Amino acid sequence: MKRKVVFAVLIVGVVFAGLAAVKALQVRKLIAAGAAFVLPPESVSSAVASEERWQSFISAIGTVTAVQGVTVTPDIPGIVRELAFESGAVVAQGDLLVRLDISTEKSQLAASEAQAELARSNLARVRKLRTEGNVSQSDLDTAEAALKQNEANADTIRATIEKKTLRAPFAGRLGIRQINLGQYLEAGRPIVSLQSLAPVYVNFSLPQQQLAKLKTGMQVQLAADTYPGRRFDGVLTAINPELDPATRSVGLQATFRNADELLRPGMFARVEVLLPETQPVLVIPATAVLSAPFGDSVYLIETQPAKAGGTPQLVVRQQFIRTGPARGDFLSVASGLKAGDRVVSSGLFKLRNGLTVVEHNELTPRSTQTPNPADS
Numbered sequence: 040m041k042r043k044v045v046f047a048v049l050i051v052g053v054v055f056a057g058l059a060a061v062k063a064l065q066v067r068k069l070i071a072a073g074a075a076f077v078l079p080p081e082s083v084s085s086a087v088a089s090e091e092r093w094q095s096f097i098s099a100i101g102t103v104t105a106v107q108g109v110t111v112t113p114d115i116p117g118i119v120r121e122l123a124f125e126s127g128a129v130v131a132q133g134d135l136l137v138r139l140d141i142s143t144e145k146s147q148l149a150a151s152e153a154q155a156e157l158a159r160s161n162l163a164r165v166r167k168l169r170t171e172g173n174v175s176q177s178d179l180d181t182a183e184a185a186l187k188q189n190e191a192n193a194d195t196i197r198a199t200i201e202k203k204t205l206r207a208p209f210a211g212r213l214g215i216r217q218i219n220l221g222q223y224l225e226a227g228r229p230i231v232s233l234q235s236l237a238p239v240y241v242n243f244s245l246p247q248q249q250l251a252k253l254k255t256g257m258q259v260q261l262a263a264d265t266y267p268g269r270r271f272d273g274v275l276t277a278i279n280p281e282l283d284p285a286t287r288s289v290g291l292q293a294t295f296r297n298a299d300e301l302l303r304p305g306m307f308a309r310v311e312v313l314l315p316e317t318q319p320v321l322v323i324p325a326t327a328v329l330s331a332p333f334g335d336s337v338y339l340i341e342t343q344p345a346k347a348g349g350t351p352q353l354v355v356r357q358q359f360i361r362t363g364p365a366r367g368d369f370l371s372v373a374s375g376l377k378a379g380d381r382v383v384s385s386g387l388f389k390l391r392n393g394l395t396v397v398e399h400n401e402l403t404p405r406s407t408q409t410p411n412p413a414d415s
Contacts, residue, residue, distance in 0.1 A: 080352070080353070080395040080397040081390060083397070083398060083399070084383070084385040084399060085383055085398045086323055086381070086382055086384040087382075088323050088378055088382060089321070090319055090321055090322075091319070092317045092319055093317060093320050093322075095314040095316050095318055096312060097253075099291075099309075099310045100243060100308070101293075101310040103239055103304055103305065103306040104240045105235050105239060105240070105304040106239060108211075108232070108233065109232075110232050111136060111137075111207075111230045112228060112230060113205060113225075113227070113228065114202045115203065117141075117223075118223050119139060119221060120138055120139060120140045120141075121137065122219075123138070124213055124216070125216075126216045126231070127213060127214070128212070129213075130210065130211065132210045136206060136213075136230070138204050138205070139204075144199050148200065152193050155190050158186040158188075161182050161186075162183055165178055205230065209235055211235040212236055212300070213231050214231055215231070216230070216231050217229050217230060218231075236302070236303065236304075238296050239304065240276075240295075241294075242290065243293075243310050244286070244290050244291065245288060245289055249289075250289050252314060253275065253312065254278075255274075255275055256274060257313065257314075258272065258312075260310070261302075261308050262309045262311075263302070264307070271297070274294055275293050275312060291312075293310065320363065321372045322370065322372070323369070323372060326368075326385055326387075327370075327387070329388075334359050336358060337357075337375075337376070338387060339380060340353055340355055340381040340396065341354055353396050353397065357392050361374045
C-alpha cells in the first residue's frame with residue numbers, strides 16, 4: 040500500500056515538473072519575442088528650419104473710425120413733411136435729407152417782411168422830413184431802430200426755416216432711416232447716420248516703450264477677420280502728444296484710403312506698424328511646434344546608424360525651443376534649433392523619443408506667410 044502511494048506521488052511530481060518546464064520554455068520564448076519586437080515606423084511630414092529676413096513691425100489692435108461721421112438730428116422740433124433720401128444712399132455735401140413743416144414760419148415770415156417794408160418806407164419819409172428840419176433826430180433814430188428790429192425778426196424766422204430744412208453736412212454714405220413721413224420729431228431725435236468712408240481712420244495704442252520707434256509717415260498694414268487674407272495699406276498720420284496715465288500707452292491714428300469702402304467704422308482690426316529695418320530669423324511651420332505648459336518643443340528627425348546587416352533608420356528626438364513672432368503659417372525660433380535642422384511638421388501627437396519614422400511629404404499643404412484658406 041505504501042509503495043502505491045509513493046509511486047503515485049512520484050508520478051504527480053514528474054507531471055508537475057514537466058508542466059513547469061513547458062511553461063518556463065513558453066515564457067522564455069515570449070520574452071525573447073518581446074525583446075526582438077520592433078514597432079513599425081510612423082508616417083510623418085517634415086520641414087527644414089530655414090533662415091529668412093523678416094521686416095520688423097509692431098502689432099496692435101485697433102478700431103476703424105470715420106474721418107467724419109455724425110448722426111443727423113433736428114435742432115428744433117417739427118413734423119416731417121418731406122423725406123429726400125433712401126437708406127444706404129450716397130449723398131454729396133448740401134444734399135437735402137429732411138424738410139420739416141414750415142407753414143407757420145412762412146406766414147410769420149410774410150408778416151415780418153411786410154412790417155420791415157413798412158418800416159423801410161417810414162424811414163425814408165422821416166429822413167426826408169429830417170433834411171427839411173420838420174422832425175427831430177430822435178424821430179429819425181426811432182425809425183432806423185424800427186427797421187433794424189423788423190429786419191432782425193425776419194432773419195430769425197428765416198433761420199428757423201433753414202433749421203427745419205436738414206441737409207448733408209458733408210459727403211458720405213447714409214445709414215438706415217429712423218423716422219417716417221408725418222412723424223413729429225423732437226429736438227435731438229436721431230434721423231439717420233452719415234459716415235464718410237473714404238478715407239477712414241484706425242485708432243490704436245502702443246506701450247510707451249515703443250514710442251521711440253514711431254514717427255508719422257510710417258507705413259501701416261491692417262488685417263480684418265471680415266476679409267481673410269486681405270491686407271490694407273495705410274500711413275501713420277497722428278501720434279498723441281500725451282500718454283494715458285493709467286496704461287502708460289500712447290494713442291496713434293493711421294489713415295487708410297479705403298477707396299472701395301470695405302472698411303467700416305467700428306470694425307475690429309489687427310494693425311502692424313512696419314519698421315524700416317529687417318532682421319534675420321529662423322523659421323519653421325507653426326504646425327511643427329508642440330505647445331505644453333512646461334514649454335514649446337519640436338521633434339527633430341535624425342538618422343540612426345545602421346546596425347549589423349541592417350539599413351540606416353530615421354528616428355525622432357524631442358527638442359525644446361523658444362519661439363518668437365509668428366507670420367502667417369510660420370513661427371520664428373529664438374533658440375533651440377539651427378538652420379538645416381529637419382523637424383516633424385505633422386503627426387506630432389503620436390510620437391515619442393527614439394521612435395522610428397518615415398517621411399511622406401507628397402500631400403503636405405504648402406505653408407505661406409499670407410494664408411488664405413479656400414473655404415474661409
